[in-house]
Amino acid sequence: MRRTLAVLALGLSLAAPGARADEFTKADTDRWQKEYLSVVADGRALWTSGALGTNGVACGQCHPNAANTHPETYPKFQKQLGKVAQLFEMVNWCLKNPLEGKPLAADDPKMTAIISYVNQERRGVKLAPGTH
Amino acid sequence: MSKLITRRSVMAAGAAGAVGTLTTLPISMVRLAFGGTRDDFTFTYISDAHIQQIKGASFVRNWDQGLKRAVAEANLVKPESDFVMFGGDLAQLGKKDELDHGAEILSHLSAKMHCVMGEHDYYLDLGEYWSKLYGPQHYSFDHKGVHFIVLNSILTTDEWTLHRWPSAEQRMQEMAGLDNPNGSPFMVGEKQRAWLKEDLAKVSHETPLVVFSHSPLQKIYKGWNFWTDDAEEVQALLQPFNSVNVIYGHVHQIQYNQIGNISFNSVMATAWPWPYPQTYAQAESHLPVLTVQMNRGDPFFERDATGWQLIDVNSGRIAARYQLWDNDPRTVAFDHKQGHPVDLAFQEPTNRRPPQTHY
Numbered sequence: 388m389r390r391t392l393a394v395l396a397l398g399l400s401l402a403a404p405g406a407r408a409d410e411f412t413k414a415d416t417d418r419w420q421k422e423y424l425s426v427v428a429d430g431r432a433l434w435t436s437g438a439l440g441t442n443g444v445a446c447g448q449c450h451p452n453a454a455n456t457h458p459e460t461y462p463k464f465q466k467q468l469g470k471v472a473q474l475f476e477m478v479n480w481c482l483k484n485p486l487e488g489k490p491l492a493a494d495d496p497k498m499t500a501i502i503s504y505v506n507q508e509r510r511g512v513k514l515a516p517g518t519h
Numbered sequence: 520m521s522k523l524i525t526r527r528s529v530m531a532a533g534a535a536g537a538v539g540t541l542t543t544l545p546i547s548m549v550r551l552a553f554g555g556t557r558d559d560f561t562f563t564y565i566s567d568a569h570i571q572q573i574k575g576a577s578f579v580r581n582w583d584q585g586l587k588r589a590v591a592e593a594n595l596v597k598p599e600s601d602f603v604m605f606g607g608d609l610a611q612l613g614k615k616d617e618l619d620h621g622a623e624i625l626s627h628l629s630a631k632m633h634c635v636m637g638e639h640d641y642y643l644d645l646g647e648y649w650s651k652l653y654g655p656q657h658y659s660f661d662h663k664g665v666h667f668i669v670l671n672s673i674l675t676t677d678e679w680t681l682h683r684w685p686s687a688e689q690r691m692q693e694m695a696g697l698d699n700p701n702g703s704p705f706m707v708g709e710k711q712r713a714w715l716k717e718d719l720a721k722v723s724h725e726t727p728l729v730v731f732s733h734s735p736l737q738k739i740y741k742g743w744n745f746w747t748d749d750a751e752e753v754q755a756l757l758q759p760f761n762s763v764n765v766i767y768g769h770v771h772q773i774q775y776n777q778i779g780n781i782s783f784n785s786v787m788a789t790a791w792p793w794p795y796p797q798t799y800a801q802a803e804s805h806l807p808v809l810t811v812q813m814n815r816g817d818p819f820f821e822r823d824a825t826g827w828q829l830i831d832v833n834s835g836r837i838a839a840r841y842q843l844w845d846n847d848p849r850t851v852a853f854d855h856k857q858g859h860p861v862d863l864a865f866q867e868p869t870n871r872r873p874p875q876t877h878y
């Protein structure tokens with residue numbers, strides 16, 4: 388606790404006068420969006436790359452524009468796995484099987500990029516967790 | 520096993536008017552017997568194998584298996600169907616090694632084969648090696664009173680084809696990505712349309728036509744080239760004929776439609792299924808409203824939502840019998856009373872199944 392306070396105090400002392408935790412500008416949100424879209428672009432590059440697995444097959448061969456991936460339905464009961472699963476588990480299933488490659492850690496930057504791309508292509512669709 | 524069903528028994532069973540069969544047995548020929556001299560027949564349709572080289576003599580096993588299975592099953596059909604069509608996209612990246620490997624698998628077919636050009640066969644060397652294997656890229660032939668026409672519908676502008684890309688390999692890669700915005704809309708083109716017009720001038724309007732193209736000769740979704748840019752011009756040349764049937768590959772899914780006198784049927788891929796275009800939430804598309812969609816594919820069954828077809832030709836109209844490896848087979852047949860193709864089991868909305876809903 389004391390340590391946390393010390394870190395906070397240090398943080399406060401370094402902050403510019405007047406900066407507050409809950410304030411940000413249009414320039415900030417523009418920058419954050421740019422960061423996100425650059426990860427989406429990385430995801431699109433991975434999605435269409437034959438280098439993600441070992442046999443040259445790309446995700447996009449079966450899923451143009453990441454269609455038929457249904458990110459809005461996860462987590463859901465995945466009948467083939469017999470349990471409630473997250474989208475990254477299905478991405479890994481595809482990496483191991485059709486792509487004959489190795490799975491990625493859930494927080495691997497490549498997985499983050501892939502999930503970002505899949506969600507970006509599905510933007511605007513209502514969340515429907517659990518839907519088969 | 521083959522089964523002979525008389526026209527009378529079909530009528531009695533209440534299937535009056537629909538071309539095709541009462542029961543569909545996966546590897547069997549079920550023919551309608553007509554009185555008189557009318558010559559009805561069946562041919563086999565295999566499409567979209569996408570044979571993909573990894574390196575050297577190593578190819579993607581999954582796609583190889585699809586084509587091998589279709590060829591093996593087609594050879595088991597008794598009595599043998601009159602001929603086999605291969606609907607295009609034999610290769611994934613148009614390479615000689617891929618076309619040779621695919622041709623080797625297809626060479627096991629016992630019936631005579633005719634081939635359609637796909638974009639994956641074409642854009643590396645502009646069809647040169649494919650033509651060495653399979654001959655002309657557009658042609659026509661007559662069989663038992665039906666005029667068959669094969670078109671190369673995957674051409675595009677000279678600028679895109681000849682001047683835009685630094686290498687043939689890049690040109691092929693750009694066209695191979697279905698959703699790649701750097702691709703270009705397919706077209707039959709002016710030269711081939713002039714040939715078609717000339718070819719059709721020799722044919723009576725009563726003669727049934729069956730036209731084979733790789734891309735749909737109708738406009739469904741431009742973003743994935745479920746589309747042919749000069750579809751209307753080609754349709755206009757076909758409309759004067761009483762019975763016109765267009766069969767196309769490329770879309771890796773069941774589609775069917777009716778525009779004037781022209782019936783449209785798609786065929787399945789042996790390689791992998793594609794999503795229906797409306798499942799891409801960011802763009803508008805126009806799947807024909809007649810189409811009852813195929814089941815959503817289950818990736819855990821490697822051959823699910825892929826397959827091959829037997830095509831019956833009766834009275835100048837066709838019935839497409841889809842041999843679906845991990846689903847019940849489906850038959851989409853022209854219904855003479857309604858004047859368009861119908862699915863014999865699922866056309867009525869109340870007969871549809873939850874897996875046929877795509878989103």
